[in-house]
Amino acid sequence: MNAPHDEATLEPERTADAPDAxxxxxxxAAHRVARVAVQHADEVDRAARFPVEAFDALRRERLLSAMVSPRFxxxxxxxxxxxxxxxxxxxxxxxTAMIxxxxQIQVACIQDHGAAVPWHQALLRELVEHQSLxxxxTSEETIGGNLRTSACAIELNGERLRIEKLAPTxxxxxxxDLILVTARRTAESTASDQALIVARCEDIELEKRGTWDSMGMRGTCSEGFRLVATGDAAQILxxxxAEIADQTMLPVSHTLWAAVWTGVAADALDRAKAFFRAQARTRPGAVSPAGIRLAEAAGLLQMMQARLAVALDAARAAHRARHAAPDADAPLSAALHFxxxxxxxxxxxxSTALLVVQEALMICGMAGYKNGTPYSVGRHLRDLHSAPLMINNDRIAQNTASLLLAQRNTGHGEA
Structure with missing residues (x-):
């Protein structure tokens, strides 16, 4: 009979997390930064502080400008x-990954919609040189998280602009170093007639209006501010x-967020695998019920990775189509489907990422529930509870239902 043991003392196996030579x-470069980030992740979480060390590493590796065109x-x-x-x-x-x-979502917006404008061309070159963040x-106190409406408006005085916005986060x-701000195009514009303005930190006044003592994603430091920005009219994309959101911001957001959540779930599953293997070594011949959970969690993660791969293929196709015929409108059916x-x-x-981490917690048991063990997944679980809330899943599902209603039936018959 095997002697009892403290689960938290089990040592994890080394995983093949290094890239091929x-x-x-x-x-x-990304793996080097991740190794820096993991050293400070627990402290960043406890203190709800910005992951300075990881972003110093990202700048050293020049990964903040990774998406910028070689042209710039x-x-x-x-x-x-x-x-x-x-x-x-x-x-x-x-x-670190979410920030x-x-x-990169903001970089994509500038590159896709401002690369023909001299001011924004210079900004992209500056981003590469200085590795600007x-x-x-986009949120506002009077309209909440509704991306497509603004209460504040651009105030234009000749070629100079001013914006004042009460942002809950x-x-x-x-x-x-720069903040992209949504606002109504003019004081007379409707709430949905919005523009996107690139404001420099030296031209921004930020008055803190709240703290960020959150359940998870604590290092994102998503505090509320009264923002006052000034600049030149050329800084307006x-x-x-509405077009920036449809063509770039939302698809890139959903894709990169999904990649972050997949990575968090994968790390939790790696910890569960390491725990399962270490436990098996200490109990040879014993059949652990955790094996079934591990197999199920691995299957869920594979489905997430496959779903993300499909989305990336769709994004590539949409990108190629837009650049092949930049002045042509995509068929309505294709736009709705995308x-x-x-x-x-x-x-x-x-939703699935949360299920994977919950399974990992059940596999690791108290070793996963406690903080400070090699198998702790509490931070992973808390971080992922933000995922359904970032553009609320209920609101997205309602929008998706409307899109599906507008699509033509592609099956063999009408209902």
Missing amino acids: DGPCWRA GGAGLPLADIAQICEILAHGCAS YAMH LASA ISYGAHA PTPF ASDMNTLKTSIS
């Missing part, structure tokens, strides 16, 4: 590669925000 350099000095990585970086970072620290994802202010706003596909990506991955 002949793999792309950005992958190796960047690496020009496609969305699929950026998603993989997010997933790698999430193995180390979910807050990186949110930064971009944040966004600006993730890592106090640590960003020329594309209406939008509903992005929506279901977000809702399915955000």
Whole structure:
């Protein structure tokens, strides 16, 4: 009969988390940053502080400009590669990965919709040179998290602009170099007639209006602020925000967020696998019921990874189609299908990731429940509870239902 043991003392097996020697350099760089991030992840979580060390490493590796086109000095990585970086970072620290994802979403918006404007061209070159960090202010106290409406408006005085916004959350706003702000195009514009403005930190006044003492994703430092920004009219992206949101912000957000959540779930499952193997070594011949849970959790994670791969293929196809015929409108059916596909990506991955971590917790037992063990998954579980709330899944499901209603039936007959 095997002697009893303390589960928390089991040592995890080393996992093959290092990239192949002949793999792309950005992958190796992402793993180096993840190793820095994991060293500070628990302290970042406890103190609800910005992951300074990880972002110093990201700047050293020049990964903040990874998506910027080589035309402006960047690496020009496609969305699929950026998603993989997010997933790698999430193995180390979910807050670091989420901030990186949110930064790249803003980079994509500027590159897709401002790259023909001299001011924004100069900004992209500056981003590459200085490895600037971009944040966004899209929520507003009077309209909540409804991305598509604004109460505040751009005040124009000749070629100068001013914006004043009460934002309930600006993730890592106090640590960003630039903030992209949504506002009504003019004081006379409707709430949905919005523009997106790129504001520099030296031209922004941030008055803190709340703290960030949250359940999870504590390192994102998503505090509330009164934001007052000034600048030149050239800092307004020329594309209406409705188009920016549809074509870039939402699909890139859902894709990169899904990659982050997949990485968090994968790290939790790695801990569960290590616990299961260590337990098996100490109890040879014993059959553990945790094996069934492990198999089920692995299957859920594989479904998440497959779903993300499908979304990345769809994003590549949409990108190619838009660049092949930039002035052509996509067929309505294709646009509706792409939008509903992005929506279901977000809702399915955000829900399934939680299930994977819950299974990992059941496998690791008290060793996973306690903080400070090699198998702790409490931070993972708390971080992932934010996933269904980031653009609330209920709101997305309602929108998806409307999109599906508008799509033509592609089956063999009408209902």
